[in-house]
Amino acid sequence: MNYSGVRTVEVAVIGAGQAGLAAAFHLRRVGYEPDRDFVVFDHSPRPGGAWQFRWPTLTYDKVHGMHALPGMELTGADPRRPSSEVIGAYFGSYERTFGLRVHRPVSVPAVRAGGDGRLLVETSEGGYAARAVINATGTWDRPFWPRFPGQEVFGGRQLHSARYEGPEGFRGARVVVVGGGTSAVQQLLEIAPVAASTVWVTRRPPVFREGSFGEAEGRAAVALVERRVQEGLPPRSVVSVTGLRMTEAVRRGRESGVLERLPLFERVTPTGVVWPDGRTAEADVILYATGFRAALDHLAPLKLREPGGGIRMAGTRALRDPRVHLVGYGPSASTIGANRAGRAAVREIQRLLASEELAATG
Incomplete structure (x- = not known):
């Protein structure tokens, strides 16, 4: 296929919240270079993922379950400062420390099959052809509104x-x-x-739960969400289970x-x-205050959804297209889960690309 005017990369990461940054960190860790081997897109105006949009009276001391990004702790934060500022500053520092070179604000309206094994990622700054996509778009852009008569x-x-x-x-x-x-x-x-x-x-x-949520209970709650994803159903949030x-x-x-x-x-x-x-x-x-749904409309051209309305997955990999990995989705929709999913997606993509190269030379 002719890729004139289209930039080529090994991996495109869509979204620079917790999951996207974790994936980018692990891509760098295994030797991939930003803007050469992979690219990170974020449509938000500044670092912070969905946290940057949280209401100003949600101070950092009211945040529960915020887990540090891999390789860099969040230290010395003023607990009375708005969480949007604290976490936004932390994410920004993280991007600079690891040289992740996030492209923002960049929107991604569609991802399509390229016809030669690559995926075409359409963005507001032009087209990219990638061998794999890590989708980390979260849910913030799709608030759920229930419908009531009247x-x-x-x-x-x-x-x-x-x-x-x-x-x-x-x-x-x-x-x-x-x-x-x-x-x-x-x-x-x-x-x-x-x-x-x-x-x-x-x-x-x-x-309402008294005390902290134990590790065994946490694994059980994640397993319930993961089961829905494996069955091709829209995921419930982990919080809805816990x-x-x-x-x-x-x-x-x-x-x-x-x-x-x-x-x-x-x-x-x-x-x-x-x-x-x-x-x-x-x-x-x-x-x-009725929650959000996964922001996945840009993946619609790939026809990943099952009849039940969800995307069937094995780990982070979409079963209908092994080039596409979803992180921060379903069972990994928590800060610690997003970190683990970012690492798992990179490992899977390494194996996929290595097998393709072996097949091409064999």
Whole structure:
């Protein structure tokens, strides 16, 4: 195939959050050079992955489960500084320390089969032909909005937690918070002291866990998510399996009644929400802290999805195309899991490329 005007590399890494940087680190470690052998694309304006978009009142001391990137610890951080600043600065320092040369802001609208064993990566700075792709695009770009009858007639404000900027925007308002994850709880606890009223709504009753989450329990939770991926189903988050950590703030929220959960309402009205039994709640704002879905639309031309809606995988490798590896997806959608997945993907790609070269010379 004629690659005139298209740059060729061995590996293209799409995304420079935790998973993408971990993969880039391990590519360098095995001897690959950035911009010669591999390239890293990131559509965000600056280092930090999804962390750079977190709300300013989420300070570093409120962050749970942040694991250091491989080869460099995060030390000396001010716990009262916004996590977006702390982790953004850390990621930026990491990129410079290891010379990862991330291309940003660069969008990747599509990845296609090149017809000669390579993958064509279309980007906003031009085309690249790669022998393998490590996809580390995470979920931030695909906030999930549940659908309820009547949403279109609600007279107040509706927003997703991805656009939450702190509690001040909710001062004096009647607020309904929808969602059972960590962000829902953290944002609800911030909003409640300034709002006129709050109502917390979740699909399932929340499970609060006392103490730390053990290694054996962690492996079991990851295994449940991995099983769905192996079956070609959309992954659930690991947090949805492990439950919510019982912090002192959460304990106070439960004792005060702020974290008294109600089941999902049936429909939205112009002035609030209604439950199947006729109960109502007036609202000025509905905040959907309902999570995210994997941002994988750019991989659609490769037809990786199974009938169940997910991408079937063995380890980090997409079964429908062994040149494509997903890191930070499904069972590796945690900071420590992303680190391990980055290393595993690089090992798999080394084996793939070596076998191709052996076949070509044999």
